[in-house]
Amino acid sequence: DFEMALSEVKPAFGQHTDDFEKCIPFGIQAFSQEITYTMDSCKSIIEQVRSSTHTPLMSVLVHGPKGCGKTALSAHLAQGSDYPFVRRVCSDKFVGYSEQAKIAAIANVFEDAYKSDLSCIVLDDIERLIDYVRVGPRFSTPVLGALFALLKRPPPKENSRLLVIGTATDASFLEEVELLSAFNVTLPLPELSQPAHYKAVLDPLPGFTAPAVQEISAGLAGQRVGIKTLLLVAEMAVQRENPVQIGVFKECLQQCGLGL
Amino acid sequence: DFEMALSEVKPAFGQHTDDFEKCIPFGIQAFSQEITYTMDSCKSIIEQVRSSTHTPLMSVLVHGPKGCGKTALSAHLAQGSDYPFVRRVCSDKFVGYSEQAKIAAIANVFEDAYKSDLSCIVLDDIERLIDYVRVGPRFSTPVLGALFALLKRPPPKENSRLLVIGTATDASFLEEVELLSAFNVTLPLPELSQPAHYKAVLDPLPGFTAPAVQEISAGLAGQRVGIKTLLLVAEMAVQRENPVQIGVFKECLQQCGLGL
Amino acid sequence: DFEMALSEVKPAFGQHTDDFEKCIPFGIQAFSQEITYTMDSCKSIIEQVRSSTHTPLMSVLVHGPKGCGKTALSAHLAQGSDYPFVRRVCSDKFVGYSEQAKIAAIANVFEDAYKSDLSCIVLDDIERLIDYVRVGPRFSTPVLGALFALLKRPPPKENSRLLVIGTATDASFLEEVELLSAFNVTLPLPELSQPAHYKAVLDPLPGFTAPAVQEISAGLAGQRVGIKTLLLVAEMAVQRENPVQIGVFKECLQQCGLGL
Amino acid sequence: DFEMALSEVKPAFGQHTDDFEKCIPFGIQAFSQEITYTMDSCKSIIEQVRSSTHTPLMSVLVHGPKGCGKTALSAHLAQGSDYPFVRRVCSDKFVGYSEQAKIAAIANVFEDAYKSDLSCIVLDDIERLIDYVRVGPRFSTPVLGALFALLKRPPPKENSRLLVIGTATDASFLEEVELLSAFNVTLPLPELSQPAHYKAVLDPLPGFTAPAVQEISAGLAGQRVGIKTLLLVAEMAVQRENPVQIGVFKECLQQCGLGL
Amino acid sequence: DFEMALSEVKPAFGQHTDDFEKCIPFGIQAFSQEITYTMDSCKSIIEQVRSSTHTPLMSVLVHGPKGCGKTALSAHLAQGSDYPFVRRVCSDKFVGYSEQAKIAAIANVFEDAYKSDLSCIVLDDIERLIDYVRVGPRFSTPVLGALFALLKRPPPKENSRLLVIGTATDASFLEEVELLSAFNVTLPLPELSQPAHYKAVLDPLPGFTAPAVQEISAGLAGQRVGIKTLLLVAEMAVQRENPVQIGVFKECLQQCGLGL
Amino acid sequence: DFEMALSEVKPAFGQHTDDFEKCIPFGIQAFSQEITYTMDSCKSIIEQVRSSTHTPLMSVLVHGPKGCGKTALSAHLAQGSDYPFVRRVCSDKFVGYSEQAKIAAIANVFEDAYKSDLSCIVLDDIERLIDYVRVGPRFSTPVLGALFALLKRPPPKENSRLLVIGTATDASFLEEVELLSAFNVTLPLPELSQPAHYKAVLDPLPGFTAPAVQEISAGLAGQRVGIKTLLLVAEMAVQRENPVQIGVFKECLQQCGLGL
Ligand SMILES: Nc1ncnc2c1ncn2[C@@H]1O[C@H](COP(=O)(O)OP(=O)(O)OP(=O)(O)O)[C@@H](O)[C@H]1O
Ligand SMILES: Nc1ncnc2c1ncn2[C@@H]1O[C@H](COP(=O)(O)OP(=O)(O)OP(=O)(O)O)[C@@H](O)[C@H]1O
Ligand SMILES: Nc1ncnc2c1ncn2[C@@H]1O[C@H](COP(=O)(O)OP(=O)(O)OP(=O)(O)O)[C@@H](O)[C@H]1O
Ligand SMILES: Nc1ncnc2c1ncn2[C@@H]1O[C@H](COP(=O)(O)OP(=O)(O)OP(=O)(O)O)[C@@H](O)[C@H]1O
């Protein structure tokens, strides 16, 4: 129950595989060149932290619109890094935490990482971690301050290295509060926008015939849709009608807030 | 008394039938096609959560103006889902709770749901849950943050599924704070606006003669009235005069804030 | 003393006659048709709650400018309802209470009411209950939230009914915070504005001769004066000069903030 | 010391003569007709509370610019009322009090007054009591709320009567927060503005020759000076030069912030 | 250490000579007529408090731009008053104090003063005492409220007298919050602005030749420099080059923020 | 872990060499005349504090854009001063501290310094120490107030001296809150902007051939790049391709937020 959640602050060591798996329910598809570019850049940095002795602390921010795949991609990269210590920090573990408890929990993950020679921490959905609300704007200054400090503090142990991968939706807000520039590297994650992208994703799905995929992809051309939304709409449609017709697909798309 | 209310945080298991019944004092009437569309869409999603293995967590927001039937409809759908675990979360259980106590109570309902294979949680009147007041605007950032996290966290148990049905009045505010897009699906609930709608509702009521219904329905044409308000006005009128004449109906309508 | 006031939160049962008497020092005079209309409408609702099985919870808001008689009228109606449980909730019992203590005290009154079959609660001077100050504006969001919840929660006990009569001065503020529409029914309470109104009130007072009443009523024509202020000015004048002349009446009127 | 001040919350009974004396170091001079009018009006109300059975609670606000004599006049009137219970409430007894402690202390004075048959409470310098600062504006909403309630609550004891005399500088702010209209009666206290006023005050002072008074009074014509400031400037001047010449008087006037 | 600082709230009696000496490292030079006027006015008031029986409480505000000598001058005057009780209240004794602890500490100094027949309290750097920050603006309302009350409360003991000397930089802010007019007397402290002023200060300094002083004084004509800054620049310059040349003087001046 | 960090408030004595070394991973290169000027000015002040008896407390603010070398330079100067007591105060030691705990920790460092005859304290990244966020703006008034006080308080011990070196990015904000002028001396730290600067830094790096350096330096002309960023980009590039070509360098530059 709720009190138990609170007592689970103290994390265990090693990789938390299940946690990462849950973030990638539909796997990773390289549906565009930009996706490939961003993934390759991240992999270079993963290698750099492993091999260079001059950069014991590196931080990368992956940012893109809602549902573009930030959570899945960051989990995929962290998991694939093969670092001995890999962790996700994510707001849904902190429901009901006070600011101080949240900061302590986050700082604990970093303290654990410092004990390992090679660590990767994913700070997923930074806006949620700092309780950002556009109206105001409101956000937690103490948590933000903690992130600033943690992003600057190199591992105190000799030869210990740490890679931080952050994800965020609203890069311009992060720039306003100067958190963007607290990351060494910034990489964009795009939505799908061209028929080829849509085709690449929908073609392999069960329940989608070639003509339907053709029709849908053409219809979506020019629209920007996140991979997460697209896969959800496809699932909703296929549950309502199999094989899927464009009419049902459009209805589901609209109920998911697109085309409105 | 008040202290006892506080100790009632811990919910029991199974369906709370009484609670749901109280939300639907006048039953459900399908007085327009839009109502039918929204109800059918919800039922599709109820089935999808039951049958699809890819969407262990789905969330639907039903929104519409004051008195359009949100509380009754969401209770009706949840009750009709036949899921083993069904709960309403509603601000009137939280009178005098601190933000932290309210978050704990809400989180507890979710924790209980995660233990069931198939659950439905109704978050009724989200603006009240987050203590939203248009002036300012004011609202509880911690409760809002908790809702964000709970709407993203898939049930941790293997094969466990959860459907969240939220209701809200001010969709544009929810969009401003980005809570709208935290729901997978968004469905509108309209008011009555055409003579046919009014007739469908008033005709079966005791104390309303056919000519009176005819006259009232024609007079209301073009006005937008919520089903809840219409049924209250009808009740007030019939208590004052039986059978109801249009004059008394108009007086009651005005005292209920319409036609002013 | 002050600490004792705090321990008096727990209310006794039945009618609190004295409390209501103190609110109506000068009795109730039906000096205009609007007064009669508002009183009659309230009485209809009192009957409706008593007899209809469909509306276990009704709420009426009586609003009008400062001194128009809200406190006296609401006390008079509640007292005259002959319900077994009748209570006033009023800010002057809450001096020095914290927001939480005030909410607990108010909620307690409602909990007590739920235990009775037929109850009437007067929420007098709602702006003061929520500590509203126009500058800002400031007001207590928690108390406001509690009122919202209490105005929506039907008595949990089978066949139990509750009528809430609220009074307020600034209807437009209540509308801004959406509290106005949380009441089922809204009724205005006007000031005196015509010579006939003034005459009806002043004529029976000791110390006021017919010619003086005539002169004063004519002079006040077009001005809007609350019944409370008018009766105070009359009392001040008669204490200074008996029988009252128009000069002294005017001086007192001005010192009470009118004609300035 | 400071802690002792805190333990002195509990007031004794009867008149606190010394306290009132300290407020009137230079006595009271009726230097203008307006002063006389305001004093006479207050005295009428003092008599009304004593004799009328219809107004168990009356409140008067005396307001005027800084240094116009509010503290001295209100002390003088209260002391001269010959009521059995007379008290001053004044912010300099509350240094370091929390809002709650201040409210408790003020409420205690009222509770003590209710026990007496006839009481007068002076609320001196209301802006300071509510910690008002023009910048913002800032003020204590809880203390303001307490004043609202205390100004409305008639003495609970049968035949008990209470007169509240408040003083304030910034009537327009009090109007903005609606505290002005919470007082039954409002009376202005003017500064000195005419040569005759200045002469009436300076003539009797030692160290002021007739020609000097003549010269100074003429020079000040048109300027508005509070009685408190004028008497201080006179004292400063006479300490520097006796008999006073206009040059020294002007220098002191300027150092006291006038003529700048 | 820090906790010890907290336990040093309780002040001892008599003059704290060391404390005052530290405030006047370079002594006091009367480099202009305005300085002389302000010092003489203060001395008159020191005498008035000592001798007049009508003004048991006097307060003087000395204000001027940063570094114009406020701290040194107020310390010099207080020390030279020869009063039996003389104290400085200054923010650097309150590092880490809560608002309440700071108010208690300040009030304690006043309570101690009231026990003496003749006291002088220096409130140095009032903006810092109330934690004023121009951005917002922000400031401590409770500390400000305490100052208001302490500046109005005459010593309670018979024949006890108190002089308060305050210093501040931003007179216009003090006026906005009405603290300026809470002081009886207000005196300005100017910067150096004319060659004669600069010469008067630099001539006696070691390391400054007559031609250099001549050149520097001419160059600074029209600029406004505080005595504190000027003496620091002179010291920096003489440490870098002895005898000082105008080039080094200019460099130091610029590094101290002048001429930029 | 986190609790241990909290218990490490109490600092040890003497120089903390490791701490300073970590701040200068790439050493110090004097790549421009401005760098040399700023370093030399600091060294003069270090000597002045050591030798002059008139300035027991000196404070210097080094400010410049993100990544211009503030942390490294201030550490280098403090370490090179050869003072017996040298300390860094830096926000990353305060993760999760309350404002009061942070103030206590900072004040402790100063208290320790006062015990030494000659001390140097580096306040690195002042914006972070006061939790400054541009949006709002927000910042910690209590910590800011503590810095004000600590920057004014001369060491209480006879003959004890203290040099404070602060670093900051946003000098205009520091000026707005008047912290800039609380420092005696203000010195700018520039970025690289000319081909000669770039060459001076890149030439000695392994993996950079003369033609590549030539090409890169020419391409960067006119751009302003911080030394920290330049060295990071160089490291990233050389890890991806050795010897580095301009294409890879540009890619890394862009990922580090330049040229966007
Ligand atoms: N190339 C890809 N990158 C990321 N996710 C992918 C990719 N291909 C397929 N997916 C799938 O798309 C979904 C992406 O959802 P994810 O939760 O990562 O989005 P998000 O950007 O984090 O959303 P939100 O903005 O709501 O946090 C996952 O189900 C994932 O398995
Ligand atoms: N199709 C329908 N949908 C919803 N409610 C209906 C319908 N037909 C009849 N009703 C009746 O209308 C009333 C709807 O009131 P309900 O409390 O659900 O409105 P609401 O939108 O939640 O109001 P509020 O905005 O005040 O929360 C109930 O009494 C319900 O029995
Ligand atoms: N028709 C009437 N309605 C209400 N009060 C009346 C009426 N006739 C006479 N009175 C008298 O007028 C006075 C009304 O004062 P009351 O305190 O009710 O005003 P109010 O509107 O509550 O004032 P406030 O705005 O200050 O709260 C009472 O003394 C009451 O006895
Ligand atoms: N007619 C008068 N009314 C009031 N005070 C008078 C009068 N004649 C002489 N005085 C003297 O003038 C002084 C008035 O000062 P007082 O403190 O009452 O002013 P105030 O308006 O309260 O000032 P502040 O605005 O600072 O609170 C007292 O010393 C009082 O003895």
Ligand SMILES: Nc1ncnc2c1ncn2[C@@H]1O[C@H](COP(=O)(O)OP(=O)(O)OP(=O)(O)O)[C@@H](O)[C@H]1O
């Ligand atoms: N006439 C004078 N008045 C004041 N200080 C003088 C005078 N002549 C010389 N001094 C010296 O000038 C310095 C004045 O510094 P001081 O700290 O008083 O300035 P300040 O106005 O308080 O500065 P800040 O605005 O920073 O608080 C002291 O060292 C003092 O010895």
Ligand SMILES: Nc1ncnc2c1ncn2[C@@H]1O[C@H](COP(=O)(O)OP(=O)(O)OP(=O)(O)O)[C@@H](O)[C@H]1O
């Ligand atoms: N002249 C120089 N001055 C400062 N740093 C230099 C210099 N030459 C080389 N360096 C190297 O450049 C880097 C400067 O980084 P540093 O952290 O000091 O920048 P910063 O301005 O503090 O950044 P931030 O604004 O992010 O706090 C260090 O690695 C340092 O070794």
Ligand SMILES: [Mg+2]
């Ligand atoms: Mg995500």
Ligand SMILES: [Mg+2]
């Ligand atoms: Mg509802």
Ligand SMILES: [Mg+2]
């Ligand atoms: Mg009332």
Ligand SMILES: [Mg+2]
């Ligand atoms: Mg006064």
Ligand SMILES: [Mg+2]
């Ligand atoms: Mg000073």
Ligand SMILES: [Mg+2]
């Ligand atoms: Mg730095």
